[in-house]
Amino acid sequence: MRILIVDDNLPSLQSLSLVLHDLGYEPTPFEDPVAALAEARTTWFPLIITDIRMPGMDGLTLLSHLKEDPTTAEADVVLITGHGDMETAVEALRRGAYDYLNKPINARELAAVVERCAEHQALLMENRELREHLDEAVEERADTLRRELESARTRLRQVTGIGDVVAASPAMSGLLDETRVFHDEPSVPVLIEGETGTGKEVVARLIHYGESGNDTPFIALNCAAIPHELFEAELFGHEPGAYTGSRAGGSPGKLELAAEGTLFLDEVAEMPLSLQPKLLRVLEERSFYRLGGVKRREFKARVVCAGNRDLAAMVEAGQFRRDLYHRLRVGHLRIPPLRERPEDIPVLAGLFLQREAMRKKKHFTALSPDALRLLGRQPWTGNVRELENAVERAVLLHDGPALTARHLSFLDEHAMAEVPTPVTAGQPGAWRLDPDNLTLPDAPFDVEALVDGLVRKAVERFGGNKSRAAAYLGISRFALHRRLSK
Known part of the structure; x- marks a missing residue:
């Protein structure tokens, strides 16, 4: 980037030029502000650094000429100020100066200011190019912007969660x-x-x-x-x-x-x-x-x-x-709460499944009917957050084209809480098995077969849900599995 430097103090001018050259820029030094202004009108300098106090034309006057001329108006102007020039520096900012540097100039601060000016000029150049080519590319650019806007909205909904x-x-x-x-x-x-x-x-x-x-x-x-x-x-x-x-x-x-x-x-x-x-x-x-x-x-x-x-x-x-x-x-x-709006469960579960499958690079694309039935039976005491966590856990542990009830088997823990409270004697429809008042048959019978029959009936009663059947029978899920495996 070409930089015009204006300072009537020759040692200061040479020192500043050397630092900018070492930073990789192309400095052009001028002791005379009038000559510098003429050069700026014929050669484009994205950045102009000028001292405030100079004979013939001070820095504020030079700034005004630069900003009034269409050929130099978009150049960034940085003023060099002394301790007594702060009010003048503030006035320069009001007139359109980009920034100012205090004497003695710190090389690190100088590098930072010049880098910001370079970024600013890059943006201005991009805007100029867009304006120059706007007529011929307006429809294509509009389509691109619409796509970018839609993409930004999608990212916004993902980041903020409002898509949930x-x-x-x-x-x-x-x-x-x-x-x-x-x-x-x-x-x-x-x-x-x-x-x-x-x-x-x-x-x-x-x-x-x-x-x-x-x-x-x-x-x-x-x-x-x-x-x-x-x-x-x-x-x-x-x-x-x-x-x-x-x-x-x-x-x-x-x-x-x-x-x-x-x-x-x-x-x-x-x-x-x-x-x-x-x-x-x-x-x-x-x-x-x-x-x-x-x-x-x-x-x-x-x-x-x-x-x-x-x-x-x-x-x-x-x-x-x-x-x-x-x-x-x-x-x-x-x-x-989620239990009061069951219609939302399939839609939310599908949304979470799609998102988690994409994040974890899994192949799930849909929820199976048995998975939807299982989700619909849950109490969801933790509401939407619990549903989201359940889907995330299933996707983390499994993969496949469809998420099934088998992938969500851990939800049986919640289903156990739904086991109806056993009715007690004296209530309508109550039934009680009292071990102390059993009448045994005269003929021998197979106790194991009787227990097996009770287990099968309990599993059938709860639609194959083994956790609920085990809770109903008062045995562990492991014991139920062992009984069924026989």
Whole structure:
């Protein structure tokens, strides 16, 4: 890259030229700023480094001429300043200078500035080329951009997890409709409630990103993971020396980092009661102060909260502020547990299977009917997260064209919990086998055959599910297998 250097101090000019040459660039030195300006108008220099104080034409005047001339306007200009020139350097930045360097010039800082200018000029060149060829390549470029956009959206859905929200059930269809409304109204706080594993953060990200993406920050804070004594600084940030152990330069909090994006407060029920009035004030006034600070900072972010505890009950018990609760639930979503929306299980399982097979380079493409029946019988106390983990485990351990019930046999552990509680004597339809009141037949009989028959009947009763049959008979799964193998 060619670099024009302007400095009336010859030793400084020669030293700067030598350093840039050693860095691999092509320096062109000038002592006279007027001659340098004439050279810049006839030869393209992506970067011009000039001293501020020079006789005849100072650095600010040279900068103005360079920026006013169309042939030099896109060149990056870096000014060399002394200790008394800081106000002038700031004015130069306002007039379009790219950066400035303090005397004496540090070689490492010089190299960093020049490298940034080289990257900037590469981007400008790319933009110029795009503009020059836009007419002849507009349709082809548009198609490419559309493909890249779709690819970016796909990656976004994979990274954020928002692609895991499916709406096969009426309940989830209605919920997705509401997320679209909340996405369009960033000033409305949203409270998401649901059991553990239902996907509350995924829904929060869906509210933030919407269907077309969002380049503003999504800042998540797990309220249960922050010690109470550090919670205020974590949320509001702090100024230098605000408290013992604080960072010397201060630090922004999550309110500040969220900028114009979304602040997601997970497990909001765990927020200290003493801090809740301060959060309420932020929501009401849309501003805040850092801990130990006097500067009022504007708060523009959307607030989305989530929790698996009953906030309404906590309000009645005095464990959560009523006014904050009602402010947070202006927008309210309840994610139903997976057992209440069985229509979503096959779709979610298929989504997880496709994703895990791709990640682990397996050949699974579908779920077999018996696998779907097995998945549909599970209680899914861990909800969507448990289903995802089950599919991931099966894909990790097995391979094949279709995921079958055999691959998911470990789920029998959950099925054992579904064994009906035995009825007791006196209940309608009760049946009880009492060893102390048995009437044995007069003729000899085969005890082993009787036990085998009971085992077969139990296995048939539970559709071949050996874990449930073993639990029903009160024996171990190993003992049942041993009996059947005979």
